[in-house]
Amino acid sequence: MTETVTDGLEIKAGAGSDNTALFQLMNAFETFRQDNDARLERLEKRGATDPLTEEKLERINAALDGYKAAMDRVALDRARPALEGGRSEAGDEYKEAFSAYVKRGEEKSLSIGTNSDGGYVVPGETEAEITRRLTEISPIRSIAGVRQVSSAVYKRPISISGPATGWVGEKDARPQTASQTIDAISYPAMELYAMPAATASFLDDAAVDVGQWIADEVNAAFAEQETAAFINGDGDKKPTGFLHSTLVAESSWAWGKLGYLATGVSGDFPSADQSDVLIDLVYALKAGYRQNASWVMNRRTQGAIRKLKDTEGNYLWQPATAPGANATLLGFNLVEAEDMPNIGAGTTPIAFGDFRRGYLIVDRQGVNVLRDPFSAKPYVLFYTTKRVGGGVADYDAIKLLKFAAS
Structure with missing residues (x-):
């Protein structure tokens, strides 16, 4: 079973391998980067974006979500243990x-x-x-x-604050400090x-x-x-x-x-x-x-975040690099x-x-x-x-x- 997305992108609901799903995800992200770069360039030059480009980006966003879900399903099915195997263990x-x-x-x-x-x-x-x-x-x-x-x-x-401390000289008095x-x-x-x-x-x-x-x-x-x-x-x-x-x-x-x-x-x-x-x-x-x-x-917020870059033109959002892993944002794990x-x-x-x-x-x-x-x-x-x-x-x-x- 497949769900077809235009512009050559296709979400395979029953992706048969980790490598296939990962390749599809990385390919979709590369397409997304190219189109979003074009959108930003047009916005800088003309002060407005092309509605067709915006629509295409939304479709690619949906494809990225679909590929990640397919990768997660493959990883989950592979990790699932057999509990009884159709019979009770002796x-x-x-x-x-x-x-x-x-x-x-x-x-x-x-x-x-x-x-x-x-x-x-x-x-x-x-x-x-x-x-x-x-x-x-x-x-x-x-x-x-x-x-x-x-x-x-x-x-x-829960310890909200530790006991009060202080520096003292050898012969200084040691007044009682506040407790934690x-x-x-x-x-x-x-x-x-x-x-x-x-x-x-x-x-x-x-x-x-x-x-x-x-x-x-x-x-x-x-x-x-x-x-x-x-x-x-x-x-x-x-x-x-x-x-x-x-x-x-x-x-x-x-x-x-x-x-x-x-x-x-x-x-x-x-x-x-x-x-x-x-x-x-x-x-x-x-x-x-x-x-x-x-x-x-x-995922809607993640879709908006995907379009952001740092001052050097690098995308802040990066796709997962392995099945079962999460995307990252500014180098930190992103959970949807x-x-x-x-x-x-x-x-x-x-x-x-x-x-x-x-x-x-x-x-x-x-x-x-x-x-x-x-x-x-x-x-x-x-x-x-x-x-x-x-x-x-x-x-x-x-x-x-x-x-x-x-």
Whole structure:
């Protein structure tokens, strides 16, 4: 299956090799650079751009996104392990019993979890596959800090400031110094659920890999809901997203708030030296955080960023050089998250920071499945739940770019 894009570019939805997808991506970017250079030259000479060139650039932008998605699919399929291979592994009694429960509702052999408590805990292989694939397809989870917990609420102590110190002479008095400031942040684990359905005939098929099927069905749904909450969640029955924090100008930053830099223009980049605001955002972050920093934005914002150059005419955005890798911006990893806002008046569509230190995701151990063959006959429903929480862990580790005058 292919989706054809004009101007000789073609997105292969089922790209068969890493090298093919990578070649297509690099070729598309070279075409993009040539056309955008022509656009900028026309803009400089005539003060206006050609609508046909603008339209062509948008098509190439879409092609670049398609090639990157094809590369990621190839890498994900290649990394996917077989959990059951159509049969239960010898000696794994609980896994065999869980398969029997999912396919036929047999419960007598299960010893972990109870039906009255809301279902049975899935085998470790399936739980690990769900978590691993969530990391693969959930952009924020892939760069954030993740902690496995066994309680409903995880409390993390944070040292906001260290103890006061000072220089003294050999015989000087040593007055008592102020103690360090400690804060505690709570991360409640909220319930996330999915309820895939299957026919009895499908489940009776001996070739069905039960664990893989459940993981496939719930992963996309879980990842989509998670990512939206990690970015914009209000903390009500869901994690608290980093954009839900109180935002202040970086010059007024204080603990408990996220700092932002303004572009100086409402809803747009500055008319001159557009890339300067991105460089300023990089250096708004302390050196200790910049080492592992990433950009986070959606594809529309990324499309606008692709057109920017530095003072020497080099493009700030560079495509991924390997399957499964991300594009870079100013040399830093760029993560695409569709739940980030678009460029608009007063929005904050670009985040930059060390998310491993700046945002914490807490996963409560265990994924539960409750089999329901009665509510939607002839389908069997599988009420699958996991508990996850999240919130800002270090308010100094994430900075935002706000498209506003101030």
